[in-house]
Amino acid sequence: MQKGHIGVTTENIFPIIKKYLYSDHEIFLRELVSNAVDASQKLRTLFSVGEFKGELGDLTVRVHLDEKAGTITISDRGIGMTADEIDKYINQLAFSGANDFLEKYKNDANAIIGHFGLGFYSSFMVSKKVEIHTLSFREGAKAVKWSCDGSPEFTLQETPKADRGTDIILHIDDENKQFLQKTEISRLLKKYCRFLPVEIAFGKKTEWKDGKSVETDQDDIVNETNPLWTRKPADLNDEDYTSFYSSLYPMSEDPLFNIHLNVDYPFNLTGVLYFPKIKNNIEVQKNKIQLYCNQVYVTDSVEGIVPEFLTLLHGVLDSPDIPLNVSRSYLQSDSNVKKISSHITKKVADRLEEIFKKDRKAYEEKWDNLRLFIQYGMLTDEKFAERAQKFALLKNIDGKYFTFEEYKELIKANQTDKDDTLVYLYANDQDQQHSFIEAATAKGYDVLVMDGQLDTHFINHLEQKFEKSRFTRVDSDIVEKLVPRESNHESKLSQAQREDMTAVFNAQLPKGGKTNFYVSFENVGAEAAPIIITQQEFMRRMKEMSAM
Ligand code: ADP
Ligand code: MG
Secondary structure (H helix, E strand, O other): OEEEEOOOOOOOHHHHHHHHOHHHOOHHHHHHHHHHHHHHHHHHHHHHOOOOOOOOOOOOEEEEEEOOOOEEEEEEOOOOOOHHHHHHHHHHHHHHHHHHHHHHHOOOOOOOOOOOOOOHHHHHHOEEEEEEEEEOOOOOOOOEEEEEOOOOEEEEEEOOOOOOEEEEEEEEOHHHHHHHOHHHHHHHHHHHOOOOOOOEEEEEEEEEEOOEEEEEEEEEEOOOOOOHHHOOHHHOOHHHHHHHHHHHOOOOOOOOEEEEEEEOOOOOEEEEEEEOOOOOOOOOOOOEEEEEEOOEEEEOOOEOOEOHHHHHOEEEEEOOOOOOOOOHHHHHHOHHHHHHHHHHHHHHHHHHHHHHHHOHHHHHHHHHHHHHHHHHHHHHOHHHHHHHOOOOEEEEOOOOEEEHHHHHHHHHOOOEOOOOOEEEEEEOOOOOOHHHHHHHHHOOOOEEEOOOOOHHHHHHHHHHHOOOEEEEEOOHHHHHHHOHHHHHHHHHOOHHHHHHHHHHHHHHOOOOOOOOEEEEEOOOOOOOOEEEEEHHHHHHHHHHHHHO
16 A cells, blocks of 8 residues: 655645635536546547547446435546556646646635646545545556545555446535535536536436336436537527527527537637527526536636627537636636637627528517617627627617618608708607607608617717717607708798799689699708698688788
8 A cells, every 4th residue: 555645735735725615615526527527538539549449338427425424426437547647647736736726826716626637626625535446447457546534645555446437435524514415416417517428327217106206227317418509500400499598598488599609710619699588678687608618517607708798698608718717807818718709799790690681570570689689789899889780770660670771761861950960860758759759750750769778878879870960859849840841941932932932823823713622832942742731721821922
């Protein structure tokens, strides 16, 4: 038997680990299960390249809980470790990682372990003693047992173990007894290991028999090894995306649409993002995107990683290239993260534009739900705002949708100020402004509906972006001000012109008064707008004009 002192300069690292990482105790299970998965996948790779000539057999990773003994065991049939490898990867390497980690983040309580090879040692956050029983896949390897009670002393000795692979046995300490409950382990597996690429069994499946739940002899597999985002979009249909969505967010309404991300250069990123359906004025839940690192769950707090406005989206992002396990401030300054962020923005814009072009009707139907995201994006992200010019819509009170360009065309002839400023009229409360809206439309003006949560900000944004334009709320004042469009024209008539006009009208006067209705030209000039009036009214107007 070998005794030794683990390669660590800090006198006793464990109290420090426990203290700094207090809030994240539960990740120990993620770390150990993902190590087991790694070891299994490594063996699979060695097998496929012919370096391992034995039989792979069943590679299921097993989590076993023994409440009486107070232990949790994580077993795999992966590559295992020789005594030398334990020395290298557990005694030295892992601890040097721990040192780096503590050195770098001793003042940052938010830092999370894993990234610096602290993974395995997170087991000491919850254990008074940890054992490794392992047999390497290498020919002629001897099984070894490593044991450590949380001091820097360890023992390493040969042990009988027939099957290839590794068992990690955690002797849970008194302060962490909650992890000895089946429900708690289930919860952690569901949270962190749900999409790991190797099957993970925890206990046996149960079934209902004679009104009782009884155990079967079938493994209860807790994970889905090929989650949707790891598959090819060509192999997936709408229903696949929708059902994956509802598996992530049970009870929510179907999403509006999805964006399947798949990037391998200059960084690695896969995932599926969804635009959730939101009802008007109900706050969107932020931070529903789950972040994974090679299918290992890391966090659902993605601020600083995805662009601010996309934190409103739902879904999954998976990247081995995001330095996932370090602090937020570090993340935000990381150049890789910035690249990823702007790439996601681009992808989202591409997809929106594609849907808009392909099926405008469907896009318009979704607009009321969509507008919050797009407006928020345009308000907070310059690049996105540029792209969204093409597919952001304005809606008028008739329920018609226009792109910015189209709307400008629509009002350009009719809705300008004296100095050629385009006047965008809008209502933010259609009921309350009902009569003003009517008055404005009666005069041939178009009125937009701007009653969304962000519309006030959005209007400011548009006023800055659109050249020579002004947004004006329709109210009594405005409707009165709109009237001068006619009087403007009238006042432009000189006395001589008026006399000419009168002459024209006089010439048109019916003889004998047989005609009842007459056409009058209200607006003189290029925009002359004929209206029908009664003969009586016609006479009255003529008299009025002659009197002037
Ligand atoms: P990381 O997983 O980031 O390398 P860990 O501290 O989690 O860091 O693990 C340290 C090393 O210990 C691993 O890289 C691996 O070589 C070895 N190891 C841990 N668990 C296992 C296991 N179940 N089977 C084989 N090797 C393992
Ligand atoms: Mg690890």
